[in-house]
Amino acid sequence: MKIPFDPACLAPFIAFLFKLWARSIRYEIDGDWDGFLALNxxxxxxxxxxxxGELFPATAFGYSRCDRLVTFVSQSKDGEVIARVIERLGHVTVRGSSSRGGVRALLKAKRIMEKENRIGVITLDGPRGPRHKSKDGVIFLAQRVKGVIVPLRAFPKRAKIFNSWDKFVLPMPFTKCRICLGEPMEVTREKLNxxxxxxxxxxxxxxxxELGRDHE
Known part of the structure; x- marks a missing residue:
């Protein structure tokens, strides 16, 4: 008899391993991270x-430096595992993406940001690409909350780069990782046609x- 296995039950172990991995990385920050936290x-x-593609090192940085994030996770089975891991890191998740449940997730994130004063986190080109082509959601959310978008790039010195659509970056434990933060972007107040x-x-x-010009 086949015994069904729910991969989400591995979330506690994955979260534990991720925390150890994240703590081993040495971050070097280009940009005013403390200033952004003060604004928040x-x-x-x-x-x-x-x-x-930079989700792993960026999430590891977020875990080590901030406990007030709300992040988007897809509604897939893999997304369920990721959501449980992120929640064990102390953050809040909303389920939805550009391909499924996106508008509802954006509106939920807006309510959480306003009520709990959390920083939103969104993968601009996720979950399916094209690589390095932004979706509309982040613009919509920034306008609705009357906030700004802070571009963030992560460049580990030693990493495994996978042959996936996003060229997923897995930083090696104990490596250095440069975090580059851009100037906050104010979005237009015009109607988003x-x-x-x-x-x-x-x-x-x-x-x-521009953030990646000297690192890629």
Whole structure:
């Protein structure tokens, strides 16, 4: 008889392993991280925007430096495991992505950010790409919360790069990792029609490329 196995039951072990891994990494920060945290304490809505391929080192950095995040996780089975792990790191998750449940997740994140003064975290090109092409969600959310988008890039010195659509980066334990933070991006207050949205995405993508110019 086949015994069903729920991979989500591994979340406690995965979270424990992730915490050890994250604590071993030595972060070097380019940008005013403490200033962003100070803005958050003053109830300024902030959204960290990152590429899907840098999710591991960026999440590890977030775990080690901030306990007031709300992050987006897809509604897939893999997403259930990831959500449980992230919640064990002390953060809040909302379930949804650009391909499924996105609007509902964005509105839920907005309520959490406003009620609990948490920093939003979103993978700009996730969950399916194309790589380094921003989706609309982060622009929509930033406008609705009247907040700013803080571009974030993560560059581990030693890492395994997978042959996946996002070129997923797995930092080696005990490596150095440079975290690059861009200037906060104020989004337009215009109505987000397709033309305006496309322009805002291009502005954000340009800022992300500039952060990676000297590291990729």
């Amino acid at each position: 304490r003053q109830a300024k809505p902030l959204i960290l925007g990152l590429w899907h 397709p033309e305006v949205m496309a322009g805002e995405r291009k502005r954000l993508e340009a800022r992300m490329r």
